Amino acid sequence: MTEIQSRREFSLNVRIWDITTRKRKNRPFRLRWIVGGREHGLSFATKPLADSRRSELWRAMQRGEAFHVETGLPESEFRAAEESEREEEPPVSWFAFCRDYVAARWPAVAAKTREGMADSLAAVTLALLKEGAAKDIVARDLRRAARWSVVPAHQSEPVPEKLKAAYKALASSTRPVADIENDPAVLRAVEYRLAFRLDGKPSAGETYRRRRRTVNTALDFAAAGGIITKNPLRSLQGGRKGFFGEVDRRVLVNAVQGRQLLAAVSYVGSWHRARGRRLVAFYAVMYYAALRPAEAVGLRFADCELPEPAEDGEAALWGTLTLRETRPVSGKQWTDSGERHDKRGLKARAASSDRPVPIPPVLVAILRDHLRTFGTAKGGRLFANERGDLVGSSTYWRVWEEARALALPPERVDSPLAGRPYDLRHACITRWLNAGVPIAEVARRVGNSPEVIHRRYHGCVDGHEEAANAKITKALEDEGDTA
Template sequence: MRRGEAFRVDSGQPESEVRAAEEAAAAKAPVRWFEFCRDYVAGRWQTSAAKSREGMADSLAAVALAMVTRADDMPTDEELRLALRWAVVPANKGADPPAELKTAYDWLSTSDRPVTDLHKPEVFRDVQYRLSFRLDGVPAAGDTFRRRRRALNTALEHAVDTGVLTENPLQRARMKRLASSGTVDPRVLVNAVQGRQLLTAVAYVGSWHRKRGRRLTAFYAVMYYAALRPAEAVGLRLSDCDLPAPPEDGQVPRWGTLTLRETRPVSGKQWTDSGERHDRRGLKAREATVDRPVPIPPVLVAILREHIRLHGTADDGRLFTNERGDLVGTSTYWRVWEEARLLALPPDRVKSPLAGRPYDLRHTCITRWLNAGVPIAEVARRVGNSPEVIHRRYHGCVDGHEEAANAKIAKSLEEEGDTA
């Protein structure tokens, strides 16, 4: 009374004691999954690339389906997943969710489980299922499973460090998952004739006036002849290209060089700092200031010079643009490629895995270099992978290994017979 402090009429407790009791109760309350995901992503946002942010959100959203109280009238799993992906973006904190996600957002924020429920066997079994399967019940791809598990493991290690969990349940769990070799399927590789037919077919996609396919012929060619990743091709500039002039009569065509300096991966506007769909990053698995020179054969030099003559460059010097002059999006080069396969390949090949993705052109190029006898270390340097990755992923695509191994075994058997 002397301090003039307000008090509760029903209990007589002064305001300071009530506040202290509420704070103590809040400190003892377990951290719930929705709150944990928001705080965790916000803490890692500034130091993460856009693709990493999206992958982190996708992994946590998959696990969120096991971290809510299930009921007959609850939103669909797809709505819950989209609601969490929206909610963890720091810029959306405090904002009203989109109308189509409002119900799912409210359910997530009120019916989510405490993070400590991960220690319950029935909850953790569901988490394992969500990591391993898609929403339609089909097993997720091996890369998807590994990415989700890796992201969840990092998040749970953070939970242990901050005292939310006493231990990481993933570390003591045996994840029953079919092993994936991670090797390239030889069926996706094209031969020289098929490669030329596909590049030619690209030019006939779309109307001739709008040049939808023609402006992307060289885009696929840098993957096929120089093993560029699609994101590296999107960011390729004229200043990155050393393209010797056509040879005079009697001269040998000269090789050129592409000096790669950045990638432009597609992530979505909500994941990038610029608000654009494409992020701007350094080369994969390299320091931000480190470039990667890639020698290119005369045939690719000629294709790029012709592309520049016909289509010019974007205002910032980029070689490849869409029909509006903007960055080439994933959907753009996928649609053109699907149409080109229909034009270039017979029906039975269209239904096969052959060149099913634009990325398979990179696989074809790497395999061609290895079969030509280029040392693995040099191939790894040109494509931006480690020699271990090249050896592991492409070992089954190199011609002659089986015959060479059989010859060595036969020779060994002959020597044993001679000795006997």
């Protein structure tokens, strides 16, 4: 049972004992009573005082009033004492709350989640500054200071020189958390900071959803701890109009574009250093097997079943990738190991579970060629950077940007088409759905729920309009036949 739950537990199971006398000079008269199996007692200097207190407790019990198990007080007295205590305590500032909240959740969450919490709370911090505070400090520095301040390890370290002014402003000039609940203008400012970037442009849909979800959870935590009475963000309609998490069709590559992009990757960098060539298979597992980048980083040779090439006249065989871990990239301050790559189980699955993904012969051939050329990296991993270390996000992003410039016509380079390596996964999932693979099977292979697949990709599946039109035409014809 948490401290918050303990403070809130009441019981009607109350027994009040008779007053007893002890051999003590100062307070010889003892009153004892039991609430929910827990004994409480008070000592008094005179018997009339003891009798008076016993009568008060007895009357509360006769009224059917519940008693607080921990303190033994009737509920009315406990509430009055709690209200008095709340009035006496200074309000909890947003700055102090964010530090305490992140410290409470830090041990149980992954590095990427820690980084996401810091980013979301820092974005909202700008809405919680008192009017006129930090007017000479740029917003970007305030956000950086807010992100730095919530890392538990930083609380015992000196503030970096470039963040000192911003940190001082945050520590002394953030509003109480209760202002989010009590001041509609503050709540509107919080919603604005969730939905817009520092330059005033709307934030990306997924960024908005992640930040809102994080702040929502934080305010639930504040409500559970009695800092606020309820989470006011839940009273606002969730989700921004026009955004439901659908994949933008403009990012999807067709088969020709996909092959051209993979070929262009091999031309990035010098042939000797093989900066691009060693990542062709890395992008291929996203394009042909719908892996997430963090899953590709953690892929090992032991997780791969790669059949031998087919003999003349034999059909090429499918292989299997058995995914067991992900290696998401985070800053060193967010991981327990102090390394940039966290080591986690599969997303949205138990830590010990795996996910087998069948792979087509074309990907089997690409992976076998990759192993012949580059072998395996440390720990049996398939992919490594030029130094033999884990492939970082900056590495595969830079190579991808150069490959797009080589593969796409100039007028398409600035378009959303395959703008991110992750868009290769979107293209693969869409291909499977258009091929008629059931949504449940697609969801199993890619590690999502069927609901997520349907919600995010329903606008990318071709042929639905024609099929629907054919059914309506037949229905109209049938009505005409019976008229």
